[in-house]
Amino acid sequence: MYFILYIICIATCHCLIEKDEKNENHCGLLKQWLGSSSVSVEISKKGFHREVITTVELSPNVLSGVRVLLVYTWPRGVYIDPYQLASMRDQSDWQILIDSAIDLEVPAHKTSGFVSYVYPSPDGPTPRLLKVTIPIHGRYHEPSSDGELFTSVDIQPPELLLRTEKCLQFNNLEPHTVVDAPCTVNNSSMCPWVKIQSQQEHGPMSLQFPVGDRFLMIPVCGGTLLVTMICCVALSKYMWKHKII
Numbered sequence: 001m002y003f004i005l006y007i008i009c010i011a012t013c014h015c016l017i018e019k020d021e022k023n024e025n026h027c028g029l030l031k032q033w034l035g036s037s038s039v040s041v042e043i044s045k046k047g048f049h050r051e052v053i054t055t056v057e058l059s060p061n062v063l064s065g066v067r068v069l070l071v072y073t074w075p076r077g078v079y080i081d082p083y084q085l086a087s088m089r090d091q092s093d094w095q096i097l098i099d100s101a102i103d104l105e106v107p108a109h110k111t112s113g114f115v116s117y118v119y120p121s122p123d124g125p126t127p128r129l130l131k132v133t134i135p136i137h138g139r140y141h142e143p144s145s146d147g148e149l150f151t152s153v154d155i156q157p158p159e160l161l162l163r164t165e166k167c168l169q170f171n172n173l174e175p176h177t178v179v180d181a182p183c184t185v186n187n188s189s190m191c192p193w194v195k196i197q198s199q200q201e202h203g204p205m206s207l208q209f210p211v212g213d214r215f216l217m218i219p220v221c222g223g224t225l226l227v228t229m230i231c232c233v234a235l236s237k238y239m240w241k242h243k244i245i
């Protein structure tokens with residue numbers, strides 16, 4: 001009897017130790033990938049409608065089963081159109097979760113920024129090279145009072161977060177940190193993710209959007225009103241003359 005108990009105990013211990021070693025091993029690998037994974041961003045198109053193109057390059061020896069998450073913190077000067085995203089869903093292989101409702105109409109000074117979570121390859125194995133193109137739109141800005149014709153909006157590059165089921169005990173990942181973020185686009189649970197501290201810090205990218213001039217507002221409004229009135233008078237005269245009424 002004691003002998004059997006002893007065997008069971010040994011077997012359990014052995015299993016536990018083995019599991020621990022495996023975890024350690026995968027965590028060691030995770031640490032290796034972190035250093036050699038990178039993210040870069042560029043912005044294409046002109047005017048109010050732009051595209052933010054993010055390229056993620058994972059380490060060449062990355063294990064299967066790694067999940068990738070890009071966290072974008074957007075300023076109030078731009079918005080993402082949820083309807084446009086919904087119409088793109090069939091063509092794109094990435095998924096997006098936005099932390100607040102987006103009002104497409106309000107001008108920049110009457111709203112606040114928001115955060116979006118982008119899952120570049122939600123199903124299946126994660127390829128080494130990931131590309132995500134997000135359409136963004138400039139908001140109308142409050143007319144300037146100092147004669148500036150453009151206003152600049154800074155776009156921050158996204159944070160790159162990685163996770164794998166195979167390493168759940170994070171310790172000693174310096175300089176990287178562990179943060180909580182939704183596990184999947186459904187936001188049904190939170191998971192610990194490792195936030196990559198990239199070697200070369202990319203600064204924000206500056207976009208220029210046209211703005212109205214406050215001093216031009218009175219002449220422009222006045223002009224519009226005058227033209228409308230002249231047209232009305234002309235039209236009434238015409239109708240009167242030709243006995244349309």
Ligand SMILES: *[C@@H]1O[C@H](CO)[C@@H](O)[C@H](O)[C@H]1NC(C)=O
Nearest residue numbers: 097098099100117182187188
């Ligand atoms: C996810 O869900 C939690 C709880 O329902 C909520 O507090 C949080 O704001 C959600 N996050 C996003 C990004 O929608």
Ligand SMILES: *[C@@H]1O[C@H](CO)[C@@H](O)[C@H](O)[C@H]1NC(C)=O
Nearest residue numbers: 122123183184185186187188
């Ligand atoms: C999210 O939920 C939908 C159904 O509500 C399900 O079909 C889909 O697989 C879920 N996606 C993930 C990534 O969990």
